[in-house]
Amino acid sequence: MRNWAGNVTFEPARLLEPESVAELQAAVARSGRLRAIGTGHSFSALAATSGDLVSLARLPRTVEVDPSGTRVTVAAATTYAALSTRLEGEGRALANLGSLPHVSVAGACATGTHGSGDRLGGLATAVLGLELVRADGELVRVGAVGPGAPTGGTGGPGDHDELELAASVVSLGALGIVTSVTLAVEPSFAVRQAVYERVPLESALGRLDELLASEYSVSIFTTWKEEVVDQVWCKHRVRPGEAWSPEPTLLGGRLATRPHHPVPGMDPATCTDQLAEPGPWNERLPHFRVEHTPSSGDELQSEYLVDRSDAPDALAAVAGSAGALAPVVQISEIRSVAADGLWLSPAYGRDSVAIHFTWVPDVRAVARAVALVEDLLAPFRARPHWGKVFAVPAPVLSDRYERLADFSRLADRIDPGHKLRNDFLDSVLTV
Numbered sequence: 001m002r003n004w005a006g007n008v009t010f011e012p013a014r015l016l017e018p019e020s021v022a023e024l025q026a027a028v029a030r031s032g033r034l035r036a037i038g039t040g041h042s043f044s045a046l047a048a049t050s051g052d053l054v055s056l057a058r059l060p061r062t063v064e065v066d067p068s069g070t071r072v073t074v075a076a077a078t079t080y081a082a083l084s085t086r087l088e089g090e091g092r093a094l095a096n097l098g099s100l101p102h103v104s105v106a107g108a109c110a111t112g113t114h115g116s117g118d119r120l121g122g123l124a125t126a127v128l129g130l131e132l133v134r135a136d137g138e139l140v141r142v143g144a145v146g147p148g149a150p151t152g153g154t155g156g157p158g159d160h161d162e163l164e165l166a167a168s169v170v171s172l173g174a175l176g177i178v179t180s181v182t183l184a185v186e187p188s189f190a191v192r193q194a195v196y197e198r199v200p201l202e203s204a205l206g207r208l209d210e211l212l213a214s215e216y217s218v219s220i221f222t223t224w225k226e227e228v229v230d231q232v233w234c235k236h237r238v239r240p241g242e243a244w245s246p247e248p249t250l251l252g253g254r255l256a257t258r259p260h261h262p263v264p265g266m267d268p269a270t271c272t273d274q275l276a277e278p279g280p281w282n283e284r285l286p287h288f289r290v291e292h293t294p295s296s297g298d299e300l301q302s303e304y305l306v307d308r309s310d311a312p313d314a315l316a317a318v319a320g321s322a323g324a325l326a327p328v329v330q331i332s333e334i335r336s337v338a339a340d341g342l343w344l345s346p347a348y349g350r351d352s353v354a355i356h357f358t359w360v361p362d363v364r365a366v367a368r369a370v371a372l373v374e375d376l377l378a379p380f381r382a383r384p385h386w387g388k389v390f391a392v393p394a395p396v397l398s399d400r401y402e403r404l405a406d407f408s409r410l411a412d413r414i415d416p417g418h419k420l421r422n423d424f425l426d427s428v429l430t431v
Ligand SMILES: Cc1cc2nc3c(=O)[nH]c(=O)nc-3n(C[C@H](O)[C@H](O)[C@H](O)COP(=O)(O)OP(=O)(O)OC[C@H]3O[C@@H](n4cnc5c(N)ncnc54)[C@H](O)[C@@H]3O)c2cc1C
Pocket: 004, 035, 036, 037, 038, 039, 040, 041, 042, 043, 046, 047, 056, 076, 077, 098, 099, 100, 103, 104, 105, 106, 107, 108, 109, 110, 111, 112, 113, 114, 115, 172, 173, 174, 176, 177, 178, 179, 294, 295, 385, 387, 388
């Protein structure tokens, strides 16, 4: 068994693929130790186990849009690609998406996956409720679950209070096997995507706030090889009836007249439409099209989130070591993520800037680069993305993720036998 990138390989005792929630409950109750897997796109060893591995891919892929049109309840293994196609077909939308739609809803939310946008939280902030099978096999609900559920989320048997929803969404799979997720949706909207080339690094970093605030969702791409950021992707949310066209320049960069791939030299046909062509939200907010391999396809990734106010200094620190990093970097992406209250979210309690690295697929060279980046970003208390390569040791993680100790205690209370743990969680959770 291997993850998408191939850097994590493991031999689970058994692969469990239940076809119903009842079958899953029985399997969880019987298992001695198990982990869930979504689509396996994490670069960290989050899902790796020598115990049982459970995939929900064979459970019915239900997608139920609430008649009010404000929420959708979706089977955990559903990909954002399948979900967003269905939602768009019903005139509904999610506020944001990550760079790739290939990943499962439960897996993405469990790791704090995010897109970009000054006013947009990570994907897990759309979660209103979820249903999960605890280590003892009991099916419980947290928050507002299912069509027509009250938003207060209390009262029914097995329900938990709001505080636990804040703990349970970005869960690293440590609280139970999530079977369905209820997400906030809104009316569908159109997006136009424009790309700017070669924005001087000095302007991009010096006027970072302005740049990130310039559109609904902004991604800044750089290889750290030159004194420019290579590309700035601007995703403009079109207001009904609005005639919008992009400015010819942006902070000294010029509007691209041909489509781009974020990684230099790669085919832009695998990317969503650019050149300000209007399209539905789900065909513009991700960078990559679902029918193609996302990103470079042969890579490792790391990502660190810093407080927005620290971002210019943090980026200047990285830029100061560009010479050492550039040979290992295929592309770096800089995005903004709004603060949230989800305990293990990398944007917990602080508006954040995410500094991402798509590395070359060389594990040793990446380990050296990761150590360097972690040193550079330590003064900014950078929180590593749970689903990507990092080496920040557990005590430091607990300092940066200030609710990690609370989460560890909660996970220990809910799963006292640590049935849902693996080596990764054993090293990260303090109890
Ligand atoms: C090419 C590429 C691009 C990416 N782009 C972005 C990006 O734009 N933004 C970003 O933030 N991240 C990005 N990521 C990271 C990715 O979104 C996360 O790693 C995400 O967790 C992947 O979802 P998955 O379904 O593959 O989860 P998996 O890797 O399969 O699992 C992740 C975690 O979720 C848990 N889990 C999965 N299903 C369940 C369940 N049903 N119940 C309980 N726990 C469960 C697993 O146990 C594991 O702990 C990218 C990754 C790749 C490979």
